[in-house]
Amino acid sequence: MTDTEPALGDGADVTRSAAPVRVSAVERRILDAALTLFAERGFDGTSVQGIVEAAEVTKGALYHYFDSKDDLLYEIYHSLIDRQLADLGEVLARGLPPRESVRAVLAGLIRSTAEHIDEAKVFSREMHRLDSARMRSVRADRRRYHVTFRGLIEQGQRDGVFSDATPAETVTIVALGMVNQMPSWYRADGPKTAGRLADEVAGFVLAALDQRRV
């Protein structure tokens, strides 16, 4: 699994759909409560007791389904990354030209992040709490996304539709970085809808990428 990375944005293996994992109602309640509380008070600021009370279950139930408090975090990360990779794969499968692909990926990512802003908040704030094994797994997934996205930019630059004034790596860092930053400024009840913001931000990035030399 950890072999050579796909050199080009041909999509790698991002088109796979996640295995359908059945979760019991209790599991769901625990996960939902954990997500809400982690987002609100942070991982360390949330006690296991607080989670079980919010989920209206007992501690025994929680530790029956999960190994540890960290386990809850990992599950949250996993669901976020799985969804992002699935969305990415879906767009790539459409086989659009780079410019439309980048727009679709970015706008979709922003909309999806807005829709699951709690997960994004927890993710960006508490990622470092994972133990090293899980951290490696999460990082590998993120890297796949990063490399695939960068591949799109590179392809557009080779095709001449994107300016190569800024290296593809920097463009990727900047574009994905602003999405990761969303939890600090996006408000669901703000004046702009997520779709509007997604269009504005994607438009901004594409404006910077536009090849328009004489």
Add this chain to the structure above:
Amino acid sequence: MTDTEPALGDGADVTRSAAPVRVSAVERRILDAALTLFAERGFDGTSVQGIVEAAEVTKGALYHYFDSKDDLLYEIYHSLIDRQLADLGEVLARGLPPRESVRAVLAGLIRSTAEHIDEAKVFSREMHRLDSARMRSVRADRRRYHVTFRGLIEQGQRDGVFSDATPAETVTIVALGMVNQMPSWYRADGPKTAGRLADEVAGFVLAALDQRRV
């Protein structure tokens, strides 16, 4: 004097220089140790005992100079924000046209953030831990920066040197957001110098802002 500093938010007077606060050597050692540990293990992952050991002082010394662990965080934030506002004021005082101002502010902010990446890391990750009074103070300072920056964009748009395809508010969010995200990707020992990255990123943003209609 348990409350906040004399609210320096009396106006958008970003050109003020920070008051020269004298700090004892012990204070400095404590602050430095706290910064390093917070950046490395997070606020909650760092015990007060750990800080005093790293600083080679005792708990009594720490609580002699600081009211609480949170106090240390606040001091770290303060030094970061003070520096940012001072830098911003300095650029504004030069009275450059919007395009050059934006470039100077952004590139300077990125370089400064790179240079104090630990502070930035702690800031972005642990801001939410502040109590509400201090949170309000920090937010007010950040807002001043935000509003001032947005003013620069708006001015450029009014002058016709910047495209108004993307609202100034969104541009500001995106531009400053990518700086806040730096701790997650910037490495001092990476292949690119901070100055190079600053130029690339500032160039990217300016490319998106360029007014270039036919």
Add this chain to the structure above:
DNA sequence: GGTTGCATACCGACCGGTCGGTTTTCTGGC
């Protein structure tokens, strides 16, 4: 002789996780 600048011993709250036990659900032999 009081104020500053520390040192040391200690406290009570809380927290993640465990463990022995009980209830509910599933399974298959009759």
Add this chain to the structure above:
DNA sequence: GCCAGAAAACCGACCGGTCGGTATGCAACC
């Protein structure tokens, strides 16, 4: 259709340990 027994689901009191913060002492200096 029924029942026994195994497995899964769940309960909640409890524990060892850590952590932020405090109380008190004391030496040096104004």
